[in-house]
Amino acid sequence: AFIRELSGLTTLEAKLEQMMDVEKVIIVAGDSDKETFVKQELGRAAVAFLKEIIKKDVTIAVTGGTTMASVANAMVPLNVKCLFVPARGGVGEKVENQANTIVAKMAKAEKGDYRLLHVPDPLSETLYQTIINEPSIAETLSYIKNASIVLHGIGEALAMAERRKTDDHIVEKLTSEKAVSEAFGYYFNREGEIVHKVRTIGIQLEDLASTDYVITVAGGKSKAQAIASFMKQRKNDVLITDEAAATEIVNQY
Ligand code: F6P
Numbered sequence: 001a002f003i004r005e006l007s008g009l010t011t012l013e014a015k016l017e018q019m020m021d022v023e024k025v026i027i028v029a030g031d032s033d034k035e036t037f038v039k040q041e042l043g044r045a046a047v048a049f050l051k052e053i054i055k056k057d058v059t060i061a062v063t064g065g066t067t068m069a070s071v072a073n074a075m076v077p078l079n080v081k082c083l084f085v086p087a088r089g090g091v092g093e094k095v096e097n098q099a100n101t102i103v104a105k106m107a108k109a110e111k112g113d114y115r116l117l118h119v120p121d122p123l124s125e126t127l128y129q130t131i132i133n134e135p136s137i138a139e140t141l142s143y144i145k146n147a148s149i150v151l152h153g154i155g156e157a158l159a160m161a162e163r164r165k166t167d168d169h170i171v172e173k174l175t176s177e178k179a180v181s182e183a184f185g186y187y188f189n190r191e192g193e194i195v196h197k198v199r200t201i202g203i204q205l206e207d208l209a210s211t212d213y214v215i216t217v218a219g220g221k222s223k224a225q226a227i228a229s230f231m232k233q234r235k236n237d238v239l240i241t242d243e244a245a246a247t248e249i250v251n252q253y
């Protein structure tokens with residue numbers, strides 16, 4: 001704690017909390033764009049925060065991505081009954097970065113339980129209607145909708161579109177509508193307005209309002225604008241980020 005104060009991280013946290021109107025900001029030293037251990041630190045900070053807040057049995061909904069994968073790597077038993085569920089259906093990630101893989105890994109490390117969502121991506125309207133009524137999927141969806149903690153990553157809009165091998169006409173739309181961030185399959189402009197949404201089942205943005213905690217974990221200087229954009233679109237609870245992203249946000253956004 002002393003080292004953190006000396007290095008100014010505590011001051012930076014307070015500054016960001018005020019600037020972004022976020023209840024709590026936790027900053028780890030360094031830049032996760034440059035050093036992989038910083039991303040691991042983000043994961044560790046997220047697990048430490050979970051340990052602090054979780055006092056009773058909970059359902060935790062988790063998104064995909066490499067940052068969430070590092071949270072899974074850092075997971076330890078939380079000594080309550082935890083159920084981990086993927087926040088949204090397939091959003092085009094590689095297996096190791098898919099929410100399904102991540103929740104299974106978290107549950108194993110935590111000695112908890114998990115449910116998976118197997119949904120094609122993209123999902124057509126007809127299939128969507130059929131799938132949400134499928135009993136096993138409907139059950140998982142009800143766990144997701146009742147999750148009290150949501151743990152998620154943020155990406156840069158165009159980087160995410162590319163990573164998901166998004167159709168050209170959608171990439172064009174994202175470009176012309178100036179999308180800068182992505183989270184939960186939603187793409188946002190710098191004001192935090194939704195400009196596009198991937199059709200899939202699971203958590204919808206409006207569901208976040210009824211959770212106890214929305215924990216956003218995202219770092220790296222390159223994500224500064226994406227983080228600033230996402231944080232604008234709602235009152236967020238907790239942001240866990242790194243020094244490089246935080247400094248860039250304070251200076252630029
Ligand atoms: O695809 C899942 C997801 O959580 C996205 O919503 C987010 O933009 C991305 O992963 C973050 O990925 P990473 O942590 O690898 O930057």
